[in-house]
Amino acid sequence: MAQKKIKRASTRTARERKRILKRAETRFAERAWQERLAWLRRPRLHTAMFEKVVRDEEIIGQGGAIITNDDPAQKVEAVAKEIGWSDWRLDIFSQVVVAYRRSPTIENYVRVRRLFPEVEIQVARFSGLDSLFVLESDFKKQGVDPDLVAAALEDADEPATDALCLHLLECLIARSKLPKTGPGHIAKRRSAISDATVNYLISTMLESFDWHEETFRIPASLVVLIRHQLCGLKPDLHEEYLLREKRHNVALLAAQQLKAGERLSINKLVAITGIPRSTAARWLADQEFQQWLEVGRKWAADGLFRPFLADRCPIKNNVRDTWRG
Numbered sequence: 001m002a003q004k005k006i007k008r009a010s011t012r013t014a015r016e017r018k019r020i021l022k023r024a025e026t027r028f029a030e031r032a033w034q035e036r037l038a039w040l041r042r043p044r045l046h047t048a049m050f051e052k053v054v055r056d057e058e059i060i061g062q063g064g065a066i067i068t069n070d071d072p073a074q075k076v077e078a079v080a081k082e083i084g085w086s087d088w089r090l091d092i093f094s095q096v097v098v099a100y101r102r103s104p105t106i107e108n109y110v111r112v113r114r115l116f117p118e119v120e121i122q123v124a125r126f127s128g129l130d131s132l133f134v135l136e137s138d139f140k141k142q143g144v145d146p147d148l149v150a151a152a153l154e155d156a157d158e159p160a161t162d163a164l165c166l167h168l169l170e171c172l173i174a175r176s177k178l179p180k181t182g183p184g185h186i187a188k189r190r191s192a193i194s195d196a197t198v199n200y201l202i203s204t205m206l207e208s209f210d211w212h213e214e215t216f217r218i219p220a221s222l223v224v225l226i227r228h229q230l231c232g233l234k235p236d237l238h239e240e241y242l243l244r245e246k247r248h249n250v251a252l253l254a255a256q257q258l259k260a261g262e263r264l265s266i267n268k269l270v271a272i273t274g275i276p277r278s279t280a281a282r283w284l285a286d287q288e289f290q291q292w293l294e295v296g297r298k299w300a301a302d303g304l305f306r307p308f309l310a311d312r313c314p315i316k317n318n319v320r321d322t323w324r325g
Contacts, residue, residue, distance in 0.1 A: 043083055044120045044213055047097050049075050054098045083119065097121060124207040126200065129153060142193040143171050149201065156208040158219055164205070165221035168198055172228065195229065202226055247283055248292045255296025256305055264293060 052072040080090040093116055100108040104125060112121055129150060132139075136146045148167050151160035175192040179185045202225060209216050227233075254272050258264060269280040283289045299305055 042118060042120050043079070044122070045079065045097075046122045047101050048122075050094050051098045051101045054094055122211070124211050126204045126207055131204075139197070141191060142197055143174070143191075144168070144193060144197065144201075153204055153208050156205075156212045156214075156216060158217055161205055161208075162219035162221050164201070165219060165225045168193070168201065169221065169225055169228070172198065198225070199229060202229065244288070247286070247289050250283070251289050251292035252296040252299070255293055256300050258297065258300075260301065 049072040053076050056072070076090070076094070080087075080093075085093065093112075096108070096112050096115060100112050100121070104123075109123065132146060132149055132153065139146050139149060145167060148160070148164040151157060152164040154160075171193040175189070178188050178192055180189075202222075205222065209218070231238075250269075250273055254264060254269060257272050258268075264284065266277055266280045266284060269275070269284060270277055273280070275283075
């Protein structure tokens with residue numbers, strides 16, 4: 001009878017714990033959603049009008065005159081009033097944002113964002129169709145279809161961007177298959193698409209998305225293209241992550257093979273995993289490996305390992321095949 005009461009109390013406690021976690025998860029999701037909405041509602045300021053005001057003031061300060069029907073100063077004042085900026089804060093923003101326009105370094109960009117987190121600014125430098133008309137012949141020489149470029153850049157159209165990215169990936173594939181030796185191989189490689197061209201078009205596509213204020217879905221082909229250009233399939237940090245994960249898994253699984261209080265020796269680790277002795281010695285000397293080994297011992301003592309874990313994670317085959325490091 002007492003055992004049944006304890007079991008019922010334990011069940012109620014588990015249910016209450018689940019309800020608490022569910023409520024906390026709901027509150028967290030709601031807060032994250034509200035933060036995202038606030039982030040999306042930030043005013044996005046086109047910075048050209050701020051630079052025009054500063055330039056007009058510089059011209060007047062040098063004794064010149066401004067003849068125009070358009071008064072950018074009124075637009076700037078209207079924007080500042082809508083945001084709720086004082087004259088002093090508007091003056092500071094104008095200074096730092098014009099500095100960024102004239103020298104668009106990451107330092108100047110971060111200065112604007114940190115001083116004025118309540119707004120977003122236009123950052124496009126290359127987007128637009130003007131450059132396409134000038135560079136059309138260069139694109140054609142490298143096998144890039146100018147019509148695809150125009151369609152992708154004009155309205156940040158996702159299907160057009162997807163088509164251009166697939167086209168660029170095919171150009172890169174064709175380049176990778178060009179001969180590296182033999183008659184005419186240099187001319188062939190020079191006529192192939194260059195990384196400079198691909199990277200430039202990636203930048204213009206991203207700027208085109210930023211220029212338009214709609215919500216877009218980034219095509220997967222653009223992600224693949226950027227990944228190929230930035231780091232490839234085996235970036236060093238990801239390889240380091242895989243290596244550490246392997247060590248953690250080996251430590252946890254090896255802990256299951258040890259008796260209470262048994263010391264894990266080099267020979268024992270080699271026998272369990274099939275890795276070379278030098279690797280076993282290096283791992284056993286690693287402090288992080290020892291920490292995970294102790295975690296595994298505790299989990300094993302508390303019965304937290306599932307009985308089928310060892311069958312689903314064959315240590316010896318997995319580690320022997322990829323024991324690198």
